[in-house]
Amino acid sequence: xxxxxxxxxxxxxxxxxxxxxKALKGYPDVSQKTKNAVxxxxxxxxxxxxxxxxNLRTKESKTIGLIVPTVxxxxxxxxxxxxxxxxxKRKYLVIILRSNEKLEVEKKQIELLLNKRVDxxxxxxxxxxxxxxxxxxxxxxxxxxxLFDKIAKLVNCSKVMINDRKAAYDAVTYLIQKGHKKIAHFxxxxxxxxxxxxxxxxxxxxxxxxxxxxxxxxxxxxxxxxFEDGYNNAQKVVVxxxxxxAIFAITDLVAVGAIKYLxxxxxxxxxxxxxxxxxxxxxxxxxxxxxxxxxxxxxxxGKRAASILFDEIELIxxxxxxxxxxxxxxxxxxxxxxx
Numbered sequence: 001x002x003x004x005x006x007x008x009x010x011x012x013x014x015x016x017x018x019x020x021x022k023a024l025k026g027y028p029d030v031s032q033k034t035k036n037a038v039x040x041x042x043x044x045x046x047x048x049x050x051x052x053x054x055n056l057r058t059k060e061s062k063t064i065g066l067i068v069p070t071v072x073x074x075x076x077x078x079x080x081x082x083x084x085x086x087x088x089k090r091k092y093l094v095i096i097l098r099s100n101e102k103l104e105v106e107k108k109q110i111e112l113l114l115n116k117r118v119d120x121x122x123x124x125x126x127x128x129x130x131x132x133x134x135x136x137x138x139x140x141x142x143x144x145x146x147l148f149d150k151i152a153k154l155v156n157c158s159k160v161m162i163n164d165r166k167a168a169y170d171a172v173t174y175l176i177q178k179g180h181k182k183i184a185h186f187x188x189x190x191x192x193x194x195x196x197x198x199x200x201x202x203x204x205x206x207x208x209x210x211x212x213x214x215x216x217x218x219x220x221x222x223x224x225x226x227f228e229d230g231y232n233n234a235q236k237v238v239v240x241x242x243x244x245x246a247i248f249a250i251t252d253l254v255a256v257g258a259i260k261y262l263x264x265x266x267x268x269x270x271x272x273x274x275x276x277x278x279x280x281x282x283x284x285x286x287x288x289x290x291x292x293x294x295x296x297x298x299x300x301x302g303k304r305a306a307s308i309l310f311d312e313i314e315l316i317x318x319x320x321x322x323x324x325x326x327x328x329x330x331x332x333x334x335x336x337x338x339x
Contacts, residue, residue, distance in 0.1 A: 009042055009047060061116070062092050064092055064120045064122065065120075066094050066123075067109050068096070068097075069126045072253075075279045081299050082301065083303065085303060086303050092119070101126045102126055103129055106126045106128075114141055119143075121146075122146050122148065122309055124149040124151075125147070125151065127188070127191060127195075128189075132155050135147075139156065139157060144157075144309055144312040144316060145309075146159065146309045148302070156324065157324055158308050158327075160301050162296060162297070163197075164193075164201065165201040167198070167278070168199070168202050170294070171202075171276050172201065172276075173209070174333055175339060176205065176209045178274065181245060182217070182244050184237050185199065185218045185248050186249045186255075187220060187250050188222065188250040188251070217241065219237060226257065227260075229257060231261045232257075234258040245272070246274040247276070249276065249278060250278060252277035252279040252281040255277030255293070256277070256283050256287050256291065259287055270339050279293060279294065279298075280295040280296060289338045290336035291338045295331055295333070297329050297331070
């Protein structure tokens with residue numbers, strides 16, 4: 001059976017479609033008697049508003065897009081929770097898409113969301129994103145955009161992030177204060193800003209503690225298979241540097257891969273080699289030994305990014321000028337047994 005329409009309700013009651021519409025919206029220029037009759041019949045016919053038609057009239061979709069590089073990380077599941085909580089509060093739907101760390105997929109996902117005429121887009125960039133024409137195209141379409149986590153400094157929009165350089169600096173300083181001197185860094189791909197900043201934080205901590213930087217102690221993790229990258233690079237580093245005493249990893253999953261290999265060959269953690277992760281994911285608490293890591297506030301990042309996006313959507317709708325926000329959330333060290 002087809003859904004009831006305003007026209008059907010109006011015909012049965014002998015009133016205009018406009019009167020039915022006003023009655024359902026509670027307009028004061030419709031008598032209470034008519035309102036009651038309209039509401040009763042609407043319930044009887046199981047009438048529901050045509051959201052597509054409403055969106056055409058209001059020029060709103062009540063939908064936003066969320067693009068993430070991967071769904072494999074506990075960090076992004078926390079981001080989802082933050083975004084969805086805020087979206088439910090604002091009565092918005094969220095289309096969640098992933099780029100799978102691929103630039104071409106990211107471009108297609110943006111095109112899809114723009115074609116869907118979403119009211120705004122939240123986005124964390126892929127590891128392959130080195131030019132930003134497709135990101136700036138969102139802005140050219142006058143679609144509000146908020147970048148989070150992996151951001152582009154050259155894109156003019158609001159951003160929500162942590163201070164990756166400081167967090168990495170704190171992590172490596174912590175290892176040095178524990179007495180470690182030969183610290184490897186299992187770094188991320190060369191393009192993402194957060195990977196660059198975590199490497200720079202690692203380097204600065206060594207410099208400030210008079211430990212010479214050695215490029216041979218930096219191992220690349222850019223296969224988008226973090227656990228395997230951590231495991232395989234741990235295999236290499238113990239052969240290349242038998243006197244190694246610590247590893248600082250770009251993500252928890254890389255660190256967990258390293259711990260798995262070190263456990264497999266009987267190296268005592270942290271007595272022989274300490275391991276420090278980044279994110280404070282679910283895995284960090286169930287690996288043995290439990291992983292010392294940086295606490296990255298995924299839920300708060302998602303919630304704050306969504307809140308800013310919804311506010312900007314509302315401001316644009318009301319033709320109110322605003323300035324883009326640059327929000328930097330706090331991190332901290334979670335001390336466990338691996339370092």
